[in-house]
Amino acid sequence: MNYILELKNVSKVYNDFALDDVSFSLQRGFIMGFIGPNGSGKSTTIRCMMDLAHIDSGDIHMFGVPFHKHVKDLKQRIGFVYDQDVFFEDLTVERNKQIISSFYKQWDDQVFYRYIESFQVPLHKPVKALSKGTKMKFALAVALSHHAELIIMDEPTSGLDPVFRKELLDILLEIIQDERKAIFFSTHITTDLEQVADYITFILNGKIILSEETETLLDEYVLVKGVKRLKERIEQLQPIMLKETSLGFEALLETRKTQQLETQSDLRFERPTLEEIMYYFVKSQKA
DSSP: OOEEEEEEEEEEEOSSOEEEEEEEEEETTOEEEEEOOTTSSHHHHHHHHTTSSOOSEEEEEETTEEGGGSHHHHHTTEEEEOSSOOSOTTSBHHHHHHHHHTTOTTOOHHHHHHHHHHHTOOTTSBGGGSOHHHHHHHHHHHHTTTOOSEEEEESTTTTOOHHHHHHHHHHHHHHTTSTTOEEEEEOSOHHHHHHHOSEEEEEETTEEEEEEEHHHHHHHEEEEEEOGGGHHHHHHTOOSEEEEOSSSEEEEEEGGGGGGGTTOTTEEEEOOOHHHHHHHHHHHHHO
């Protein structure tokens, strides 16, 4: 299969943290959401993907070739939106653009200025005078202005107002209409991903917990709520996590395990959100 992005058994050890055998892949024409709580390894994984940190073992392929052997050429084909300041803070947006554009063979000023106008980014203000949200809009405009095939975004909606977050999701859906492109979108705001992501990859404590289609994932688990006297029965089914509430309990359970419970009138079954799935997996690790 022709993957635009593929990680195989990637490991990276630091003094206080490690990526452990990270593997997942993304095809052209799709959006992958990369989720996990803060400190779970999302940014570290992206740093390894972008060769900002050297992996200890494993392989990273982009566009079907080993990334570390073709870094310079492949970065021409990647649009990168990072969650930290990467611009010349004392220079204006326009001057930053002039410097950055010189590094890209396919830079398109017309596309850049269209996004800058649409995002209402002031060209003649120094970057340090911009709000966090406006800096992110500028970074997005840069990422979209050299006809990148793979867009990698690290927490792009963090610090953005709800209106622009919705606009950003519309932009991503517009980009992905070109089936030669793909988007890798790291965030802890899972509600954004439910609207746009075709696939979800969940990382926790440096390990991949799951990587699958969004709809399949949401169908695979069910939130079960009930009175306390039924708690023991649910525990026998080995839920991902169960917690007591003032009225009884609620638990995240694999959907396939609920068939024998459907006759219980004192139980409620709800489709979980991505946020709830992530919450219960995180809590299960701490239990």
